[in-house]
Amino acid sequence: MLDFRSPPPLSGALVAGLPLRLLPTPTLAWFLQRSVDAFCRLHPGVPERLADYAGRHLLLDPSDLPVAFILTLTNGPPRIAAVGQDRQSHEAPDASVRGALADLTALLEGEVDGDALFFSRHLQITGDMELVLALRNALDDARVDLRQIIGETFGHAAPLARAALDAALGGYTRLDRDVSLLGRAVTAATHERLERQSSEIGKLRAEIRELRTQRRRPGPQRRQEDVS
Amino acid sequence: MNLPGLELVCPAGTPAALEAAVDAGADTVYLGFRDCTNARNFPGLNFSRKELEAAVAYAHPRGSKVYLAINSFPQAGNEGPWRQAVDDAAGLGVDAIIVSDIGVLDYAAQSHPDLRRHLSVQASAAHPLALAYYHRNFGITRAVLPRVLTVPQIKEIAAEAPVETEVFVYGGMCPMAEGRCALSSYATGRSPNTAGVCSPASHVRYVPEGGRVQVRLGDFTINRFESGEPSGYPTLCKGRFKARGHASYLFEDPVSLDARPLIPELAAAGVKALKIEGRQRGRAYIAQVVSALREAVEEAAAGRAPEPTSLAALSEGGRSTGGAYRKDWR
Amino acid sequence: MTTLLTLGPLLYHWPAEAWRDFYFRIADEAPVTSVCLGEVVCPKRAPFTFPHYEDVIQRLETAGKEVVLSTPALITDQRDLALVKDAVELGAGLVEANDVAALPLLAGRPHVIGPYVNVYNESTLARLSADGAVRVTLPVELPAASIGKLAGQDAPETGMPEIGMPGIGMPETGMPEIEIQVFGRWPLAISARCYHARAYGRSKDGCLYACGEDPDGLPVETLDDEPFLVVNGVQTQSASYGCLLNELDLLKACGVSRFRLSPQKIGMIEVARLFQDRLDGRIGREEASVALRQLAGHTALSNGFFHGREGAQFV
Numbered sequence: 001m002l003d004f005r006s007p008p009p010l011s012g013a014l015v016a017g018l019p020l021r022l023l024p025t026p027t028l029a030w031f032l033q034r035s036v037d038a039f040c041r042l043h044p045g046v047p048e049r050l051a052d053y054a055g056r057h058l059l060l061d062p063s064d065l066p067v068a069f070i071l072t073l074t075n076g077p078p079r080i081a082a083v084g085q086d087r088q089s090h091e092a093p094d095a096s097v098r099g100a101l102a103d104l105t106a107l108l109e110g111e112v113d114g115d116a117l118f119f120s121r122h123l124q125i126t127g128d129m130e131l132v133l134a135l136r137n138a139l140d141d142a143r144v145d146l147r148q149i150i151g152e153t154f155g156h157a158a159p160l161a162r163a164a165l166d167a168a169l170g171g172y173t174r175l176d177r178d179v180s181l182l183g184r185a186v187t188a189a190t191h192e193r194l195e196r197q198s199s200e201i202g203k204l205r206a207e208i209r210e211l212r213t214q215r216r217r218p219g220p221q222r223r224q225e226d227v228s
Numbered sequence: 229m230n231l232p233g234l235e236l237v238c239p240a241g242t243p244a245a246l247e248a249a250v251d252a253g254a255d256t257v258y259l260g261f262r263d264c265t266n267a268r269n270f271p272g273l274n275f276s277r278k279e280l281e282a283a284v285a286y287a288h289p290r291g292s293k294v295y296l297a298i299n300s301f302p303q304a305g306n307e308g309p310w311r312q313a314v315d316d317a318a319g320l321g322v323d324a325i326i327v328s329d330i331g332v333l334d335y336a337a338q339s340h341p342d343l344r345r346h347l348s349v350q351a352s353a354a355h356p357l358a359l360a361y362y363h364r365n366f367g368i369t370r371a372v373l374p375r376v377l378t379v380p381q382i383k384e385i386a387a388e389a390p391v392e393t394e395v396f397v398y399g400g401m402c403p404m405a406e407g408r409c410a411l412s413s414y415a416t417g418r419s420p421n422t423a424g425v426c427s428p429a430s431h432v433r434y435v436p437e438g439g440r441v442q443v444r445l446g447d448f449t450i451n452r453f454e455s456g457e458p459s460g461y462p463t464l465c466k467g468r469f470k471a472r473g474h475a476s477y478l479f480e481d482p483v484s485l486d487a488r489p490l491i492p493e494l495a496a497a498g499v500k501a502l503k504i505e506g507r508q509r510g511r512a513y514i515a516q517v518v519s520a521l522r523e524a525v526e527e528a529a530a531g532r533a534p535e536p537t538s539l540a541a542l543s544e545g546g547r548s549t550g551g552a553y554r555k556d557w558r
Numbered sequence: 559m560t561t562l563l564t565l566g567p568l569l570y571h572w573p574a575e576a577w578r579d580f581y582f583r584i585a586d587e588a589p590v591t592s593v594c595l596g597e598v599v600c601p602k603r604a605p606f607t608f609p610h611y612e613d614v615i616q617r618l619e620t621a622g623k624e625v626v627l628s629t630p631a632l633i634t635d636q637r638d639l640a641l642v643k644d645a646v647e648l649g650a651g652l653v654e655a656n657d658v659a660a661l662p663l664l665a666g667r668p669h670v671i672g673p674y675v676n677v678y679n680e681s682t683l684a685r686l687s688a689d690g691a692v693r694v695t696l697p698v699e700l701p702a703a704s705i706g707k708l709a710g711q712d713a714p715e716t717g718m719p720e721i722g723m724p725g726i727g728m729p730e731t732g733m734p735e736i737e738i739q740v741f742g743r744w745p746l747a748i749s750a751r752c753y754h755a756r757a758y759g760r761s762k763d764g765c766l767y768a769c770g771e772d773p774d775g776l777p778v779e780t781l782d783d784e785p786f787l788v789v790n791g792v793q794t795q796s797a798s799y800g801c802l803l804n805e806l807d808l809l810k811a812c813g814v815s816r817f818r819l820s821p822q823k824i825g826m827i828e829v830a831r832l833f834q835d836r837l838d839g840r841i842g843r844e845e846a847s848v849a850l851r852q853l854a855g856h857t858a859l860s861n862g863f864f865h866g867r868e869g870a871q872f873v
Binding site for chain 3: 307354357374384407419447465469476
């Protein structure tokens with residue numbers, strides 16, 4: 001019923017994230033919920049600041065992963081579940097936040113400014129803005145440290161999990177480069193053609209603009225721009 | 229020139245942001261309580277009484293001051309929360325309160341004459357006579373000037389006003405006379421004056437339309453973006469509308485104010501304090517912007533023209549403007 | 559309680575003769591008690607109508623109308639302030655302050671507070687009253703609950719008697735009369751920037767009076783072609799005509815004694831008659847509504863502010 005995810009682009013995160021899909025759903029769900037619970041133990045202020053939003057659903061959609069997450073706010077720690085392109089969710093989310101995994105984790109840790117990511121369209125938000133804003137503001141104050149949460153969640157296995165996270169955020173950068181290199185190699189010819197076309201379209205647009213301006217002159221609409 | 233006296237007044241929406249601002253060189257941090265008494269009553273934002281106490285305890289030993297904004301307008305029959313905020317500000321040792329309502333100012337002047345009172349930009353006092361009114365009647369010692377004035381007008385006000393002046397140098401632009409705008413409540417039923425919010429997030433919807441995104445505020449479409457097109461806050465006055473058959477950003481483009489190059493001129497005009505907008509922004513933004521502004525103030529104090537480092541990535545629409553300070557804004 | 563109609567200031571830039579003739583007709587035909595005149599939006603317009611002030615004021619006074627002199631909504635420079643000084647010097651009637659900067663010129667003498675000054679609560683009202691305000695038109699976004707609190711209160715209960723400013727007590731006449739706009743586009747915002755000039759691709763200084771092209775405001779629509787706002791020089795108004803015709807009884811019950819009609823480019827004499835007939839109970843609710851809809855033409859009506867809803871709503 002739900003088709004709110006578009007396919008992720010080819011990226012390092014996607015390639016390395018593919019094993020996530022191989023995890024049995026209950027196992028993944030268990031790890032996710034454990035992480036969220038640990039998070040709430042470390043940052044009790046966050047669920048407190050979000051008390052007014054109990055019952056609402058938020059889709060967290062890392063654009064470069066093959067899975068997304070539905071966060072359901074409650075009076076206590078939020079519940080979290082994974083959804084994929086082929087996995088169905090029971091309820092439509094009240095809001096969704098879509099962006100690259102690296103941007104979303106940086107946002108979670110307060111290392112980047114959410115508004116700035118949004119203005120530059122690195123983040124795409126749909127639905128209930130108040131919910132998104134409340135979550136952002138609550139998280140921003142919490143000074144989240146993902147590595148610490150992993151330590152709480154995975155106990156003895158934490159070093160392994162941390163390494164995996166580092167791979168996901170840092171290692172992926174290298175992988176990203178490789179993949180995108182590969183991608184460029186494959187698509188280079190197409191790319192060139194597209195660039196040629198786009199420059200021609202640009203020229204035609206400029207000509208049309210010029211013609212319109214001449215038609216209007218001495219018309220008063222110099223400052224305005226058409227939206228069509 | 230009186231440059232070393234320039235005070236940098238920085239925003240904080242959370243305790244973490246306050247610490248970031250102090251650490252980055254804020255002379256003063258301004259903030260609000262987590263309720264309707266201030267004009268940034270946003271979800272998940274602002275300070276409890278306990279958090280304000282901790283904020284003062286963090287700022288004062290590090291040489292920074294704390295101002296409390298009590299700058300929305302009490303609703304008839306419910307002035308209690310605003311008076312309580314004034315009382316608590318005095319009790320918790322903030323350095324000044326920033327107020328816009330005549331009734332709240334009157335209360336503060338009578339009940340806590342020793343608590344410094346600044347006039348909020350929400351009072352929209354744009355002429356020396358208006359400042360004289362608030363000074364004479366309620367003993368304000370400083371006024372935050374509206375963002376619609378030109379530098380020559382600021383100069384004139386600073387020269388004639390019986391109080392210190394503070395002006396915005398960085399952050400969101402408000403093209404209307406602040407505190408006198410009902411555009412938000414016309415579309416959503418809630419405004420800065422009635423609810424401490426403008427174009428509240430609860431009434432904003434981003435609706436995907438194929439490759440485009442439609443921005444709805446209440447029942448009205450206030451913009452439509454191509455995917456990938458830089459955007460700004462979903463604020464009514466920064467929406468795209470049609471007039472005379474043409475769509476445009478009629479009121480204001482999605483840009484942020486960046487008046488760093490004008491700091492020497494503002495200082496020469498007699499301005500006492502420079503203000504950064506953005507209590508709703510994250511601590512990463514606060515740290516970066518406060519450092520950059522601190523640097524600009526130091527440069528100006530050393531007699532050099534500030535050479536702004538790029539903060540464009542943090543701005544609405546990825547662009548900035550000199551705003552009303554720029555001659556052609558009007 | 560007697561209820562009275564006020565004609566608010568004409569907010570648009572009409573040709574001077576049309577401006578004069580409009581007020582002449584109001585003087586001769588409209589059942590209004592008070593008439594406001596004066597440039598509220600842009601001081602650059604004032605020199606055109608000023609030569610007709612004497613004639614208009616005389617005509618209004620001869621017709622038994624009270625004259626109120628309205629002043630600018632945003633005072634930023636000497637040109638704006640000069641209009642307040644002119645109004646005071648003219649001495650033709652009460653002066654209406656629309657910006658706090660006008661108050662020092664009016665303190666201590668009876669004056670009127672217009673809808674552009676923020677009066678949201680009892681303390682502010684008491685304070686303005688103490689300085690000489692005898693009538694206050696409340697800001698347009700106030701809901702019924704606030705209006706009731708501000709209009710229904712009695713002098714002894716207001717403000718903070720224990721902390722009143724020394725030497726200034728409540729005026730013996732009691733609290734100011736409360737006036738509410740009941741018809742006309744809601745004034746929503748004012749700026750130093752002229753959106754009218756901007757929409758015509760001109761600068762504010764070189765505006766060539768673009769606002770004169772749109773005698774009922776320049777329509778601003780959403781990208782979906784829905785009427786939304788109008789621009790009137792530096793002022794932004796609602797596209798809909800505010801209309802509290804159906805709320806007159808409630809307003810009276812709240813203690814509101816004055817009702818303001820803000821002039822639009824429609825039959826204002828007929829609008830005034832309609833409201834007066836409704837106030838006097840000479841015409842039923844339904845009949846009045848139908849008649850007003852006809853007068854408003856294609857323009858939508860709104861009353862959401864009064865009902866604590868979105869201002870654009872019509873409940």
